[in-house]
Amino acid sequence: MSMVITLNPLLKFSAGQWNTLVNFGLALCGLAGQDCAGTNTSLLEAAPSLPSKQRKAWLRQRILELFKYVNQPPRWLQSPAWPIGDAGPLVFLGQFPVADYFHDEAAVYVFHDPAKDAFTTFVQRC
Template sequence: MSDVCRSDRKEPRIVAMGPEKNAVRIIQDFLSGAMGDEAFLEELYGQSLDTLRDWPNAPAYVAHRDLLQYLLLIDLGTPAGRVDAVGVLEQYLCDQGVYVHSTELGREAAADYELLMSAQPTWVDIDALSAATLLEAVSAVPERSRRTQLQALIKQRYRYVSTPPRWLQAPTWPVVEQYPTVFVGQLDITDLHHDTAYLYVFVDEASGAVSTVTQQL
C-alpha cells in the first residue's frame, strides 16, 4: 500500500480542531497499532467518534456520509474488512489535513487479503473465523511456502465427500459450532422450480445433523 496523501511536508499536518482532532488521534492510534481492535470498537460504540457521523467529503460508497456507521458494519476480523477499514480511515485522515504514510496495519491487512484471495478456491467463501484461524496457522510459514500451505489447510477445513459444490450463486457453506460442515453432494431440483435449481447437502461431522442450501438462477 503506497502513501495515500501526497505532500512535500515531512511532518504530519493536523488542521482538525476539537472533536475532529480527538477522532484523528484515535484513528492514528488504531492505524499505528497502538490501539487494538477491541479498544477501537469501544471507541466506535462510544461518543468519541461521533464526529464521523457526518463526513462532508465522504466517498460515494459511504452511505449518507456516515463514516461511523460504515465502520460499524465492517468486520475487522476478516482480511477484506480490515483492508476496507484501513483504506477509508487513511482517506479520512487525508481529508482532515493529516499526511498519512502507509501503516504496518495497512500493509499486513493488504498482504493477508491478497494471500487469502490467491489461495481460496472458487467453491468456497471463507468465513471470518476460519480466515483468522487459517492465516494464524500459516503466519510462521516461510513466505515462499505460505500460499501452498494455506491451500492445503483450506481443503482440510472445507471438506467434501467426492467433489466440491458447483454453486449457481455465491458460495454459502454452512458452519456449525464455528466449524464448516462436510459437503455430501448436490441434487438437481429444477423440476420443482420455474428456474434451474440445486439442493446442496451438508453434514455436521460431530453431531450427524444435516443442513441444506438451495440455490436457483
C-alpha cells in the same frame, strides 16, 4: 448457520481452483467471527509466519483439509455458502438439481455435521 463473505485479497489463487478454494476458505473463516479450525482463531491468524509463497501453500493445504466432501466439491450456482458448525466446516455430501420446480435453475446442497450428527440442506437458484 451458513455464511457468505467476500474473498480476502491478501492471497490469490488462479481462477478455476475448486471454486477459488471455496472462496478462499470463506475468506479465511474467522474474519466474520466464525471458528473455522475448531480453535477460535481464523485461518489467517493460525497461519505460520512464512514467506508469501510458502504461506500460500500452507493456507491452500489447510483449506483443503477443512473443507471436506464425499465424492466431489459442490458446484455453486451462486457464491459459495459452505455451512460452518461449532467444530468447523461441515462435510459436503452432495447436491442435486431441482428442475421444473422453481422459475430459475436450482440445486439443493446437503451437508453433514459429524460433531452433532446433524444435516444441513439449502437451495441456491440462479
